[in-house]
Amino acid sequence: MATPGRAGRVTTISCGDYVVGAAVNGRLFAVALGDGTVHLIDSETFDAEPVKVEAHNGAALCLAADIDKGAFLSGGEDGKLVRIAPASSKEVIVETKGKWVEHVTAHAGAGVRVYSSGKDAFILSKKTKEPRKISHATSVGGLAINPKGKRLAATHYNGVSLWWLAAQDGQPTVLEWKGSHLQVAWSPDGDYVLTAMQENALHGWRLSDGEHMRMSGYAAKVRALAFTRRGHFLATGGSEQVICWPFTGGGPMGKAPSEFGGAGGPPVTAVAANPLHDVIAAGFENGTLILGQPGPGGTALIQKATGNGITSMAWNPDGDRLIAGTEGGDVHLVDFRLA
Amino acid sequence: MNAQSQIPVTVLTGYLGAGKTTLLNRVLTENHGKKYAVIVNEFGEIGIDNDLVVGADEEVFEMNNGCICCTVRGDLIRIIGSLLKRKDKFDAILVETTGLADPAPVAQTFFTDDDVKRKTKLDSIVTVVDAKHIEQRLADSAEAEEQIAFADIVLLNKTDLVTPEALKKIEARVRALNPFAQIHHTARCDIALDKILDKGAFDLNRALELDPCFLHGHAHDPSHDHSHDHDHHGHEHGHGHHHDHAAPSAIHDEDIRSISLSTDKPLNAAKFDTWINDVLMGMGQDILRTKGILNMAGQDNRYVFQAVHMVSEGQFTGAWPAKDKRRSRLVFIGRKLDEAALTAGFNASIA
Numbered sequence: 001m002a003t004p005g006r007a008g009r010v011t012t013i014s015c016g017d018y019v020v021g022a023a024v025n026g027r028l029f030a031v032a033l034g035d036g037t038v039h040l041i042d043s044e045t046f047d048a049e050p051v052k053v054e055a056h057n058g059a060a061l062c063l064a065a066d067i068d069k070g071a072f073l074s075g076g077e078d079g080k081l082v083r084i085a086p087a088s089s090k091e092v093i094v095e096t097k098g099k100w101v102e103h104v105t106a107h108a109g110a111g112v113r114v115y116s117s118g119k120d121a122f123i124l125s126k127k128t129k130e131p132r133k134i135s136h137a138t139s140v141g142g143l144a145i146n147p148k149g150k151r152l153a154a155t156h157y158n159g160v161s162l163w164w165l166a167a168q169d170g171q172p173t174v175l176e177w178k179g180s181h182l183q184v185a186w187s188p189d190g191d192y193v194l195t196a197m198q199e200n201a202l203h204g205w206r207l208s209d210g211e212h213m214r215m216s217g218y219a220a221k222v223r224a225l226a227f228t229r230r231g232h233f234l235a236t237g238g239s240e241q242v243i244c245w246p247f248t249g250g251g252p253m254g255k256a257p258s259e260f261g262g263a264g265g266p267p268v269t270a271v272a273a274n275p276l277h278d279v280i281a282a283g284f285e286n287g288t289l290i291l292g293q294p295g296p297g298g299t300a301l302i303q304k305a306t307g308n309g310i311t312s313m314a315w316n317p318d319g320d321r322l323i324a325g326t327e328g329g330d331v332h333l334v335d336f337r338l339a
Numbered sequence: 340m341n342a343q344s345q346i347p348v349t350v351l352t353g354y355l356g357a358g359k360t361t362l363l364n365r366v367l368t369e370n371h372g373k374k375y376a377v378i379v380n381e382f383g384e385i386g387i388d389n390d391l392v393v394g395a396d397e398e399v400f401e402m403n404n405g406c407i408c409c410t411v412r413g414d415l416i417r418i419i420g421s422l423l424k425r426k427d428k429f430d431a432i433l434v435e436t437t438g439l440a441d442p443a444p445v446a447q448t449f450f451t452d453d454d455v456k457r458k459t460k461l462d463s464i465v466t467v468v469d470a471k472h473i474e475q476r477l478a479d480s481a482e483a484e485e486q487i488a489f490a491d492i493v494l495l496n497k498t499d500l501v502t503p504e505a506l507k508k509i510e511a512r513v514r515a516l517n518p519f520a521q522i523h524h525t526a527r528c529d530i531a532l533d534k535i536l537d538k539g540a541f542d543l544n545r546a547l548e549l550d551p552c553f554l555h556g557h558a559h560d561p562s563h564d565h566s567h568d569h570d571h572h573g574h575e576h577g578h579g580h581h582h583d584h585a586a587p588s589a590i591h592d593e594d595i596r597s598i599s600l601s602t603d604k605p606l607n608a609a610k611f612d613t614w615i616n617d618v619l620m621g622m623g624q625d626i627l628r629t630k631g632i633l634n635m636a637g638q639d640n641r642y643v644f645q646a647v648h649m650v651s652e653g654q655f656t657g658a659w660p661a662k663d664k665r666r667s668r669l670v671f672i673g674r675k676l677d678e679a680a681l682t683a684g685f686n687a688s689i690a
Contacts, residue, residue, distance in 0.1 A: 017424075017425075018424040018425070020424060034424035034425050035425070058425075059421060059422075059424055059425050061421055077393075077421070098394055099394070100393075100421070102417070102421075118396065119396070138396075138398050138400075138413070139396065139398060139414060139417065141413075141417070157398065157400045157413065158400075178401070179400065179401075179402065180400050180402070180413045198400075198411075198413065198416065198452070199402055220453060221453065221454070
């Protein structure tokens with residue numbers, strides 16, 4: 001079990017190029033790289049050589065778990081959306097000409113996949129044959145499906161569009177706020193939508209009453225945001241410490257955030273909330289990897305600074321194994337199980 | 340990241356039909372031993388097989404709630420962010436803008452976004468000008484004027500379609516808009532690529548390489564005389580046709596102009612700093628570009644200053660060459676410039 005008191009055993013492997021994204025699906029982890037490859041890593045046999053799939057011609061840009069067990073979706077500069085299945089097979093699902101596939105997400109329960117290319121996003125549902133195209137005035141900066149698998153949030157300039165996934169047409173609900181919105185997250189209860197902005201700030205909306213929240217004071221772009229498993233905190237990057245906004249008792253409005261880790265160092269570039277325990281893994285621009293929690297729980301150092309910034313992380317469903325990808329192509333495999 | 344690993348970015352502007360595509364095709368097809376990532380505004384006419392040609396929608400937005408100097412190209416931030424994940428795979432980035440684009444948001448992107456700033460450096464803004472049609476363009480579009488005013492390098496193209504007299508007049512017109520740009524004459528964008536790429540126009544340490552005349556204090560601007568700028572009129576000097584001083588031409592458009600200020604007396608660095616900040620904060624919306632090489636009292640090194648609208652940077656670079664008389668020179672390019680006020684402010688910074 002992962003607790004701040006136990007640092008875990010780290011094995012570092014080199015996958016060769018910038019790690020664009022990390023994801024987990026069942027016992028399999030995957031990382032997508034700047035050289036267009038996707039590497040599959042079996043969490044049961046961390047020591048085994050990863051399976052390498054030549055997914056894209058050009059860089060991979062995004063990665064997500066697919067709707068069925070052990071499979072992943074990656075998008076790339078070659079305009080392809082590729083499905084990578086357990087036996088390391090590769091299937092091109094979509095091919096667009098001259099456009100990048102920049103974002104992808106999927107919801108297993110709803111059987112829905114969504115990807116975006118420029119201003120357009122496409123909803124591919126198990127139930128319908130034809131993909132549904134949804135358009136925005138400016139390019140999509142991030143995608144997230146709500147926990148229930150009913151609604152999609154797509155960020156763009158000046159706000160977020162919320163689309164009903166099951167509908168075949170209709171207009172989105174647009175949450176407006178001036179500026180460029182990038183990464184997006186839903187709270188576990190589905191009532192809050194939070195975006196990381198181009199500015200060093202977060203913006204949020206409470207859907208039940210339309211209340212806005214603006215969180216600023218970051219030293220760098222926030223880029224990384226993750227709700228803890230029960231939604232008590234939103235952990236964020238962009239600061240030298242892991243900034244955790246409280247979402248209990250009416251939300252973070254007017255409240256100070258809790259912090260942990262770091263002090264006077266480089267900013268946090270990746271965060272991942274453990275699926276079973278109230279702890280958060282955080283990676284820094286200098287390659288440091290820590291585990292901690294808001295409040296007095298303390299912080300454990302997993303990996304000392306390597307100079308190789310952490311770009312992305314994923315926990316396995318049991319919450320006892322973690323992978324962290326880096327700018328230089330190293331991937332840290334962290335095992336918190338008792339030896 | 341040090342300056343060594345920053346990838347140079349050249350911005351290519353120019354009105355529709357001026358010859359940008361011709362130039363881009365040359366960069367993509369010529370055997371220059373370098374690999375470029377080219378960001379174009381639309382696919383179609385250029386470089387079919389080059390997988391590093393990326394299409395961009397010119398998506399401009401205002402950061403920080405509408406601050407004009409924070410108007411940036413969000414699409415470039417995204418595209419460059421992704422390109423940089425393919426490390427060491429290309430030597431430089433070329434950004435083509437549409438014929439109607441304002442170059443400011445492109446330039447400001449490279450000073451505003453932290454990631455872009457850390458990993459790339461703006462090398463220069465190259466503007467291709469159609470010599471045959473420029474008079475008409477300047478008469479009917481603000482963009483053509485802005486693109487020249489913003490340029491570090493102007494390619495006066497299609498020179499074979501105009502008479503030498505007309506060309507001289509056009510060059511004077513370009514000079515009046517932009518006293519510090521290097522001007523090259525071409526017929527079909529036939530220019531050695533090292534004249535337009537990797538020029539370091541925004542590198543304060545290299546600012547002097549671009550235009551030796553700038554340092555010498557010879558005003559390029561044939562249409563504006565300044566009382567304090569009294570010792571160089573009528574000088575001819577041997578820097579080739581690029582720097583010939585044309586006779587004052589009739590400038591009808593009051594839109595964009597340039598003002599050159601200079602003095603032999605050393606400036607007080609603190610006073611200058613306060614003044615230039617006030618000027619850019621107050622009028623930066625109308626001032627497109629500012630460049631200066633300044634002699635600060637008590638300093639052996641030259642102070643080099645440059646700004647795009649309100650986004651400015653300045654630093655002491657190398658020592659004044661012994662043979663050079665120390666002389667401060669500052670050039671503003673913009674609209675509604677109050678020459679009397681700028682002159683008075685500049686003179687008030689004299690130590």
